[in-house]
Amino acid sequence: MDQIAVHQDSATGSDWPVAIYRTLKSFGVAQVSYVPDAGHSKLIKLSHADADIKTTVLTTEEEGVAMAAGAWLGGDRAVLLMQSSGVGNCVNMLSLMASCRFPLLTLVTMRGEWAEFNPWQIPMGRATPQAFEIMGTTVLRLENPDDAEEVISAAASLAYDGDQQVAVLISQRMIGRKKWTKETH
Amino acid sequence: MSITLGTLDRRAAVKALLADRGDLLVISGLGSSSYDVFDAGEHAGNFYLWGAMGGAAMVGLGLALAQPKRPVLVVTGDGEQLMGIGSLLTTATKQPGNLSIAVLDNGHFGETGMQPSHSGLGARLEVIAAGAGIGNVSDIADMAGIERFRNSLRDLGGGPRLARIRIAAGEVERALPPRDGAYLKNRFRSHLGFKVS
Numbered sequence: 001m002d003q004i005a006v007h008q009d010s011a012t013g014s015d016w017p018v019a020i021y022r023t024l025k026s027f028g029v030a031q032v033s034y035v036p037d038a039g040h041s042k043l044i045k046l047s048h049a050d051a052d053i054k055t056t057v058l059t060t061e062e063e064g065v066a067m068a069a070g071a072w073l074g075g076d077r078a079v080l081l082m083q084s085s086g087v088g089n090c091v092n093m094l095s096l097m098a099s100c101r102f103p104l105l106t107l108v109t110m111r112g113e114w115a116e117f118n119p120w121q122i123p124m125g126r127a128t129p130q131a132f133e134i135m136g137t138t139v140l141r142l143e144n145p146d147d148a149e150e151v152i153s154a155a156a157s158l159a160y161d162g163d164q165q166v167a168v169l170i171s172q173r174m175i176g177r178k179k180w181t182k183e184t185h
Numbered sequence: 186m187s188i189t190l191g192t193l194d195r196r197a198a199v200k201a202l203l204a205d206r207g208d209l210l211v212i213s214g215l216g217s218s219s220y221d222v223f224d225a226g227e228h229a230g231n232f233y234l235w236g237a238m239g240g241a242a243m244v245g246l247g248l249a250l251a252q253p254k255r256p257v258l259v260v261t262g263d264g265e266q267l268m269g270i271g272s273l274l275t276t277a278t279k280q281p282g283n284l285s286i287a288v289l290d291n292g293h294f295g296e297t298g299m300q301p302s303h304s305g306l307g308a309r310l311e312v313i314a315a316g317a318g319i320g321n322v323s324d325i326a327d328m329a330g331i332e333r334f335r336n337s338l339r340d341l342g343g344g345p346r347l348a349r350i351r352i353a354a355g356e357v358e359r360a361l362p363p364r365d366g367a368y369l370k371n372r373f374r375s376h377l378g379f380k381v382s
Contacts, residue, residue, distance in 0.1 A: 031250060054250045056279055059271030066240030066269075070212070070247025073232060073373050078247065096237035096244075100366030161382070 014145030016174060017042035020107065023152040024079055027160060029105075030054060031071045033064035034081035039109030039175040043081065061086035062093035069102045077160055080106040084128040084169070085121060094135035097165045104137070104165035105156055114172035128169060137165040145174055188305040190292040191326055191351020198350055199260060200225040201331045202287060207256075209338060210248060210373075214241035214261025216296040218289055222260050223362035229376035232369055233362040239269030242286055246276050249284035249344075252377070256283050256338050263290040263304040270313065276345050277318030285338050285346040286314075291354040299354065314347040321346040 021043055024032075032047040033056040034040060047055040054076075058064050064080035071078035082090075087108060097104045111118075112125020124131075129139045138158060142151045151168060159166045199221040203211065211231045213222040218241075219233040232248075234241055245259035266273075266288050276284065292305025304310060311322040325331060325348050334348045363369060371381050 031247065054279070056246075056250075056275060058275050062240070063243045063269070063272050063275055066237055066243035066272075067247035067275075069237075069240075070244035070249075071251050072247075073244070073370065073377075074248040074251025075374070075377060075379055076247070076251035093237055093240055096234070096240060096366075099236060100370045102370065163382075 014148075016145040016148040017046065019145075019148035020152050021046045023149050023156065025050075027153075027156040028077055029079050029156075030076040031056070031067070031078035032081065033058050033067050033078065035061050035064070035083065035086050037081065037083040037109055039083065039170065040081045040107070043107075061089045064106075065090050065093040065104060066096060068104050069096055069100065072102050077103070078105075080104070082106065082108055084108055084110045084112065084125045087128045087131045087167075088124055091131060091135055094132075094137060094165060098136050101163045102165075103159040103163055105159040106167045107152070107170060108167055109170045109175055110172040112172070115177050116172065117177075125172075132165075132167045135165070137167050140166065140168045141171065142168050142174070143171045188292045188301055189354065190290055190305065191353060193326065193328070193331070193350060193352045195221050195289055195291070195352040196224055196357060198289070198328070198331050198352060201328060202258070202260070202335050204335065206230075207339065210252065210255050210257045212241055212245045212248065212257070212259045214259070214265035216262060216265065217357065218261045218265065219362055220357070220360045221289065224360035227362070229372050231362070232373045235364050235366070238265060239272070241265055242269055242272040242276060245284055245286065246272070246279065246281060249281040250279060253281070253283055254341065256285070256341060257281075258338060259284070259286045261286070261288060262295065263288055263292065263302050263310060264294040264296075266310060267303050267308070273314050273317040273319060273347070277314075280318075280345060282340075282342045282344045284344045285334075285348070287334070287348050287350055289352050290349050291352045293354050295354070295356075309349070311347060311349040319345050319347050323348045324351070325349065326351045
């Protein structure tokens with residue numbers, strides 16, 4: 001049983017990663033970069049399977065911020081996928097986006113806020129909105145799977161048309177409780 | 186502490202690298218590398234970083250993937266590349282044939298008081314790049330090597346490349362490119378034919 005199946009076991013019935021994928025496609029997103037994350041695993045798979053999207057695995061989140069700047073210079077729209085624990089890594093690199101008014105759309109799965117079993121995830125999860133906001137990044141929330149298309153679409157317009165840096169925080173409640181094995185609860 | 190990795194004059198090396206540049210697109214890392222690229226000749230196909238320490242190679246990768254028919258050259262320093270060392274691994278996963286990285290290596294953090302860098306203390310960036318999966322690496326110590334590297338840049342199937350270029354340590358007069366980021370961005374995109382929105 002792989003990680004995706006484990007997570008879907010406890011998530012809502014809605015297929016929100018597919019809704020996000022379709023919305024990104026409708027905006028012509030051509031580059032996706034990511035730091036591996038269980039909550040984003042389905043979207044990462046969809047992206048890798050799409051020949052029209054250049055999908056890149058990163059060693060650390062701020063690489064994806066700089067990469068989005070380069071993509072935009074070359075005429076590509078990029079999206080960065082990460083988990084809340086990586087947001088702090090991006091802080092200085094966000095100054096590149098602010099200084100040049102580069103669009104940035106990043107989708108962040110939250111940890112440390114809903115049925116979190118790992119206390120080490122909580123400090124960065126709690127600081128995530130502020131870590132973006134101190135650098136001028138607009139923070140939107142996706143709380144309900146049914147809102148995925150609407151929220152991602154609004155964020156993409158704000159980023160690509162409004163030349164803003166936008167983070168969509170995807171509620172941990174949507175991702176479901178993390179289960180280490182089939183047996184534990 | 187005095188460490189000498191090389192003798193090449195950084196300005197002469199970069200000028201030679203960018204001679205007859207054709208459709209080459211250039212990203213420069215913050216600090217002296219941006220000054221060197223500007224000093225070699227102002228060009229709309231230059232994007233000078235004034236910050237984003239450690240990000241030059243990744244800006245280059247995003248650009249190279251977006252513009253696969255244009256050669257892309259990242260010109261940066263040892264300190265800047267060291268801060269984003271993971272970007273060499275990320276670049277290798279994509280194997281962008283049109284991307285080349287020139288690391289001007291004097292073994293020091295030149296902008297901040299010439300403290301010895303990891304490179305000056307023994308790290309070999311071209312070996313690290315090869316280990317990361319960048320197949321085409323070189324260690325350049327003379328102008329003939331610069332010329333060979335320059336001639337290879339337009340081979341869009343030959344990358345990714347990384348050249349460690351051994352330059353002399355020491356202060357060079359600053360040559361300051363424009364600092365307005367939105368201007369640099371729009372100028373670069375206009376050069377590629379994108380309209381300013």
